[in-house]
Amino acid sequence: MEEDVSKNTIGVADPEKEREIVARLERVPFKGMMVVYVLTLGMAVLFDFANDMSLSYVAPTLQENLGFTVDNIAFLVSTTLFGTVVGAWLGGRIADRVGRMRVLRWSLFIGSAGTMSFALIDGVAVFVVLRFLSGVALGALYIVAITYLIEISPRAQRNARTAFVGFFGTASVVVISAFARVVVPLGDYGWRLVFIFGGVGLLFLLPMKLMPESPLWLVSRGRNADAEAAMQALERGHDLPEYTPERLDQAASPTPAGAASAARTDEADEVRPGKYVDLFRGRLVVPTSLLMALWTLYIFVAVSFNVWLPTMLSLRGFSTEQLLTISFLGTIGQPVGALSMIVITRFIRRWIAMCVVSAIGILAAFVFATTSVTVVLSIAAFMMMFTFGAFVPLANLTTAEEYPAALRASGAGFTYGFGRLVNVAGPFLISTILAAVGAAAVSWLLAAIWAAVAVIALAIRFRPGPRIYIADAEEDQVRTGVPEPKGATV
Incomplete structure (x- = not known):
């Protein structure tokens, strides 16, 4: 075992230790x-998601009890959005520099404590400042949590685990809306309880304290001794047979050991220790560009449909009761979509699943544009929301596996954050279309964007040129022409 290096020093990454x-x-x-x-x-x-959405459920009460104006609420929403973008960018970069667990713990603490502090505030100015800071923490936590999860998971379980964690994110809508429905009507203090509820997240700092650092990140920093300790912590209690290097080719690599070693060495020479500019040059410029486009288009579809669904239904003549029913049935689709990926990705490859989900989105948009039957529209809304819950874990894993450990959180944070930042203009585009053409035109636009998402997914999968991290065994065969040994996983 190599001698450990200082935690403040970037060591030389060891490709063999990484393998x-x-x-x-x-x-x-x-x-x-x-x-x-x-x-x-x-x-x-x-x-994280619940605290992000908590403002939505107390906004009317803030206007009534504290005298907040509609402009104040709009500014708070924009401040939160900008904070999450900054958090995704900074959080990802800091996690690549100081570690996943430090960023996760501090993000959870600042996000939960910051949300809880809103219960003590009455002024707009302080609210805005704290909302921005908590937004930064909320944006950082999600990116780094997914990155860490992927880095401690076997390849065959990455899809299922990211979908499982994604389910919790989609379920947050149900949790926070149900809690707000109970406590907000209790009195003038009800809205404060919604924010206090956000502090429950602090309880999870204790089990998070027990979680080891990502061994893959530690190796990328040249900290082999720390990586060994983290790996032993993950193995502890499982009664695993003693690991020997002779098992390496059978357990880890579908390519010949020499070829894999050479590829890793070349990779280490090119991208480590992980400069931010490396995202935009060399081997990474193409995947970074494609992922920026993928996240931008997906977020546009998801935000547009979620935000404008009631308005589109209202413009088409549906009553308040009808549009609320359709919207509620639609929201159920998101957690169902996330859970479905746990099963579906066991039978089909991820890039195929991304295309299937996009096809469902196109079909849902087509139905939504061409029918006025309430039951059918409810099914279409469910289908569209289903695609949102299903697509996110697929996109998260695709993003993470396009980058080496030294830049994984930075790449994920930048591409996701870029998508959110660009979509600040999304609501203005939709409002213009609704006013000029009507609700049906929005549905056709969403169908076209889902088609573009499928094209980008295919481009990521089949793009020419060298790759650094390969998503699955089939892609390894495409790249090397070497069949995967039975039972081999990476």
Whole structure:
């Protein structure tokens, strides 16, 4: 074992140690403390999303009790959005520099404590400042949580685990809306309880304290001794056979050992220790560009449909009761979509699943544009929301696996944050279309964008040129022409 280096020093990454860690991760089963780790990440994401949406459910009460204007609320929403963009960018970059767990713990603390502090505030100015700071924490937590989850998961379980954690994020809508429905009508203090509820996320700092740092990130920083300790923590309690290097090729690599080693060495020489500018040059410029486009288009569809669904239905003549019923039935589709990916990705490849989900989105938009039957529209809304819940874990994993460990959180944070930033202009585009052409035109636009999403997914999968991290065994065969040995995983 190599001598450990200072935590403040970037060491030289060891490709062989990295391959060893990848192989040993394949042996760690989903039981014991691993279940605790994944559940902790899921609950952290649930409260992350719930705290992000909490303002929506108390906005009318803030106007009534504190005299906030509509412009004040709009500014708070924009401040939160900008904060999450900054958080995704900074959080991802900081996580690549100082570690995943530090950023996760501080993000959970600042996001939960910041949301809870809103219960003590009456003034707009302080509210805006704290909302921005908590937004930064909320944006950072999600990106880093998904990155960490992928880095401690066997390849065959990455889809299922990201979908499982994604389910918690989609379920947050139900949790926060139900809680607000109960406490807001209680009196003048009801809205404060919604924000205090956000502080429950602080309870998950304790199990998070038990979670080891990502061994893959530690290896990328040249900290082999720390990586070994983190790997042993993940293996502890599973009664695994002693690991020997001879198992490496059978456990970790579908390519010949020499070729894999050479590829890793070349990769280390090119991208480590992980400069931010590396996202936009060399091998990474194409995937970064494609992922920026993927996230921009997906977020546009998701935000547009979620925000404008009641308005589009109202413009088409549906009553308040009808549009609320359709909207409610639609929201159920998101958690169902996330959970479905746990099963579906066991049978079809991720890039095929992304195309199937896009096709469902196109069909849902077509139905939504061409019918006025309430039941059919409810099914279409469910289908569209289903695609949102299903697509996110697929896109998260695709994004993370396009980058080496030294830049993984930076790449994920930048591409996701870019998509959110560009979509600040999305609502203005939709409002213009609604006023000029009508609701049906919006549906056709969403169908066209889902088609573009499928094209980009295919471009990511089949793009020419060298790759750094390969998503699955089929792609390894495409790249190398070497069939995957039976039972081999990476």
